[in-house]
Amino acid sequence: MYTRKMMAGLFDEPTVSYVQVAVERGVDQFPDGLTYGVPERLEPLQVGQLISVPLGRGNTPTQAWVLSTSAVAPELPKGKETKQVYEKVRDAIVLPPDLVAMAKWMSQYYFSPIGPTLATMLPGPVRHGTGLVTRQLIDLADNPPSCEKTTAKQQGVLDALASLPESERPIEPPKLMKLANVGSKGPIDKLIERGQLICHHVTRVEATWFRQSVDTSIPEQLTDEQTSIIQNISSTLGTYASHLLFGVTGSGKTEVYIRVIEQAIQDGGSALVLVPEISLTPQTAARLMGRFPNKRIAILHSALTKAQRHQQWSLVAEGNADIIIGARSAVFAPIPEGQLRIVIVDEEHDNSYKQDQAPRYNGRDIAIRRAWNANCPVILGSATPSMESWWNATKRNISSLHKLTKRAPGLVAPEIEIVDMKPERHAGEIGNAVISRKLERSIHETIALGGQVLLLLNRRGFAPWITCASRSCKWMMKCEHCDSSMVYHRRKPLEEAGFVRCHHCGLEQRIQKQCPDCSKKIIQLGAGTQRVEAILKETLQIPDAYIARLDSDTMRKSSDLHTVLDAFGKGEIKVLLGTQIIAKGLDFPNVKLVGVIDADTAIDLPDFRAAERTYQLVSQVCGRCGRGEGHSKAIIQTYSPNASAITLASQSAFEQFANEELSFRHASQVPPSNRMARFIIRDKNFEHATGRADSLAERLRSIASDEITVFPAAACVLPRIADRFRFDVTVTSPTSQALQAFLKKARKTVKPGKELAIDIDPISML
Ligand code: ADP
Numbered sequence: 092m093y094t095r096k097m098m099a100g101l102f103d104e105p106t107v108s109y110v111q112v113a114v115e116r117g118v119d120q121f122p123d124g125l126t127y128g129v130p131e132r133l134e135p136l137q138v139g140q141l142i143s144v145p146l147g148r149g150n151t152p153t154q155a156w157v158l159s160t161s162a163v164a165p166e167l168p169k170g171k172e173t174k175q176v177y178e179k180v181r182d183a184i185v186l187p188p189d190l191v192a193m194a195k196w197m198s199q200y201y202f203s204p205i206g207p208t209l210a211t212m213l214p215g216p217v218r219h220g221t222g223l224v225t226r227q228l229i230d231l232a233d234n235p236p237s238c239e240k241t242t243a244k245q246q247g248v249l250d251a252l253a254s255l256p257e258s259e260r261p262i263e264p265p266k267l268m269k270l271a272n273v274g275s276k277g278p279i280d281k282l283i284e285r286g287q288l289i290c291h292h293v294t295r296v297e298a299t300w301f302r303q304s305v306d307t308s309i310p311e312q313l314t315d316e317q318t319s320i321i322q323n324i325s326s327t328l329g330t331y332a333s334h335l336l337f338g339v340t341g342s343g344k345t346e347v348y349i350r351v352i353e354q355a356i357q358d359g360g361s362a363l364v365l366v367p368e369i370s371l372t373p374q375t376a377a378r379l380m381g382r383f384p385n386k387r388i389a390i391l392h393s394a395l396t397k398a399q400r401h402q403q404w405s406l407v408a409e410g411n412a413d414i415i416i417g418a419r420s421a422v423f424a425p426i427p428e429g430q431l432r433i434v435i436v437d438e439e440h441d442n443s444y445k446q447d448q449a450p451r452y453n454g455r456d457i458a459i460r461r462a463w464n465a466n467c468p469v470i471l472g473s474a475t476p477s478m479e480s481w482w483n484a485t486k487r488n489i490s491s492l493h494k495l496t497k498r499a500p501g502l503v504a505p506e507i508e509i510v511d512m513k514p515e516r517h518a519g520e521i522g523n524a525v526i527s528r529k530l531e532r533s534i535h536e537t538i539a540l541g542g543q544v545l546l547l548l549n550r551r552g553f554a555p556w557i558t559c560a561s562r563s564c565k566w567m568m569k570c571e572h573c574d575s576s577m578v579y580h581r582r583k584p585l586e587e588a589g590f591v592r593c594h595h596c597g598l599e600q601r602i603q604k605q606c607p608d609c610s611k612k613i614i615q616l617g618a619g620t621q622r623v624e625a626i627l628k629e630t631l632q633i634p635d636a637y638i639a640r641l642d643s644d645t646m647r648k649s650s651d652l653h654t655v656l657d658a659f660g661k662g663e664i665k666v667l668l669g670t671q672i673i674a675k676g677l678d679f680p681n682v683k684l685v686g687v688i689d690a691d692t693a694i695d696l697p698d699f700r701a702a703e704r705t706y707q708l709v710s711q712v713c714g715r716c717g718r719g720e721g722h723s724k725a726i727i728q729t730y731s732p733n734a735s736a737i738t739l740a741s742q743s744a745f746e747q748f749a750n751e752e753l754s755f756r757h758a759s760q761v762p763p764s765n766r767m768a769r770f771i772i773r774d775k776n777f778e779h780a781t782g783r784a785d786s787l788a789e790r791l792r793s794i795a796s797d798e799i800t801v802f803p804a805a806a807c808v809l810p811r812i813a814d815r816f817r818f819d820v821t822v823t824s825p826t827s828q829a830l831q832a833f834l835k836k837a838r839k840t841v842k843p844g845k846e847l848a849i850d851i852d853p854i855s856m857l
Pocket residue numbers: 308310311312313314317338339340341342343344345346347499500502
């Protein structure tokens with residue numbers, strides 16, 4: 092794009108001002124940015140503008156964002172010259188100044204370079220101009236050359252254009268043809284060629300608003316609880332306030348959001364609504380569209396086409412969106428400064444709000460901060476609030492707690508039953524039962540009565556463990572590159588021949604026939620969703636057409652999901668089986684039975700959030716039934732029937748669970764009562780990995796104040812992934828301030844990168 096000559100030419104222009112920029116692939120050596128000169132033709136550059144600058148010895152064109160502007164030249168070391176900005180990457184790409192300020196804050200808080208942080212805020216399709224359309228626009232020439240031979244058609248075109256008011260020009264060729272009543276574009280082209288008409292080329296995104304239709308039902312009467320909560324939250328409009336809306340699924344939280352949004356944007360301004368995974372909760376978007384027929388609603392999430400993402404982003408950036416709905420990264424919607432009136436985070440506890448690559452931000456926490464910056468209220472809603480939010484609302488009192496204690500009128504809570512799986516082991520068989528007798532009976536009964544069934548198992552594949560049949564032999568098939576067991580997958584649901592796959596590095600192999608150690612038979616232990624599917628078909632004799640499985644193996648595209656959910660909604664599918672995908676948001680009134688195949692998938696993990704996750708999973712999936720008329724039931728299978736996360740979830744006793752869990756966390760000095768940072772060292776060489784981990788722990792300890800605890804370096808729960816050994820150093824602090832002060836010191840000697848990941852407020856402890 093930039094030839095050498097062109098670059099030389101550009102540098103010949105005089106510099107008239109300066110900008111400090113953050114380059115996309117930024118190293119964090121210059122926290123205030125790199126300085127470049129601005130030639131007159133690019134003046135003025137705005138903060139947040141995406142530009143292209145020369146980088147390095149080769150002056151490689153590199154995308155960068157303007158962080159600040161200045162009129163005077165910076166002081167440079169002797170012999171150094173400021174280079175000049177090449178170009179704007181398109182006029183329209185400017186992040187609002189509050190987002191630029193947010194990026195600076197994030198890069199400090201999350202210990203990540205500012206360039207990549209800004210890059211995270213801007214969707215790829217916007218940066219790359221995907222979906223831009225170039226159109227011709229025709230106008231009369233200012234000084235047309237005189238022409239003797241004008242045909243009748245050509246004259247017709249000229250007359251038609253001249254008769255238009257100035258505000259309607261320039262005009263697109265098809266419209267002009269219609270106006271002049273000519274059948275081809277020939278006369279127009281001829282007139283352009285002769286200089287009597289001029290043709291502009293305009294490149295832009297052409298956006299349309301989504302309007303899928305939609306659920307418009309309005310409850311006749313709000314409950315007393317809803318009324319008082321809506322009043323309470325609305326009274327804080329116009330200032331920052333944090334609200335935690337705690338209510339079981341179906342208690343009418345979405346109705347509260349809708350009423351508050353109505354008030355928040357009645358005199359203009361925008362509402363920002365975050366949902367965990369929008370493709371799983373199309374109902375939320377559909378309901379908002381149905382209830383706000385006259386508002387312009389932008390949707391931002393990754394299941395849109397690239398061009399659509401660009402379009403929706405532009406609608407927001409131009410200040411045209413009243414309501415913005417999206418998943419995690421929608422928290423960076425480019426709402427013009429001063430326009431945001433309310434922020435809502437639905438299912439605030441959901442782990443998908445945390446980005447698991449740098450910058451490892453939490454969308455919920457950024458949403459709170461956005462509301463703070465915009466001086467508007469934020470509502471966090473959940474049936475199972477995160478311990479962080481519960482702590483903020485009940486112990487720190489920095490957030491107001493609002494409770495919806497009952498299901499909305501007409502909705503009945505399901506009967507919840509815990510099934511102890513220990514007695515379910517079938518005599519004489521190796522391995523454990525997958526579906527208990529009770530669940531089996533209930534599935535048959537539910538189908539016979541015309542109801543539908545949801546079955547949850549948070550494990551993909553057919554069997555998670557492949558071992559030797561001999562009890563004396565300890566052989567188990569592990570990944571060659573990771574410290575994890577290989578998972579058996581069937582190619583097709585009913586095909587016996589399969590392969591094994593590592594869920595951490597993706598390695599696939601054929602399964603062995605015999606144990607490599609003792610030559611005995613190989614068996615597959617445990618169950619993933621594929622095996623449950625096979626059992627439903629083979630053992631329970633449920634017709635194939637009645638069953639659908641949803642997990643990341645069957646859902647390659649978001650349309651796969653829609654096809655299945657459509658069929659389930661129509662009642663064609665009777666049993667929907669899946670991983671945690673099906674625990675979230677689904678709202679089908681005819682679901683009369685929910686089965687949790689194995690509630691213990693999270694409980695055994697060495698993670699201080701294991702109980703919280705288990706409670707959430709059980710409670711969320713049970714919330715998927717009881718959404719229509721009549722009786723419904725949830726069956727929870729477990730080997731730990733007395734674990735409090737499971738018993739309390741089955742009694743919907745969230746408050747008791749949360750309060751006990753918080754005391755436990757407080758006593759063990761882990762989040763949320765303490766703050767945490769995690770440094771993960773990766774290295775191909777085991778000695779290097781341990782050596783680097785120990786020396787990092789040592790360095791961190793040397794700069795730590797008394798408040799900070801630096802734990803000794805330890806092997807991660809998954810000590811090796813894709814041939815990289817993994818060690819971590821965990822740091823805790825009683826306050827965020829102390830932790831941030833510590834990280835500020837650490838920044839001088841510690842650099843994140845491929846070999847060192849830094850995770851502030853970590854969610855995953857693997
Ligand atoms: P949540 O967001 O807490 O899961 P929703 O707002 O989706 O709950 O409410 C569940 C169902 O109850 C929806 O179909 C909703 O229209 C209905 N609903 C909500 N509030 C009321 C009310 N006051 N009266 C009758 N139905 C209501």
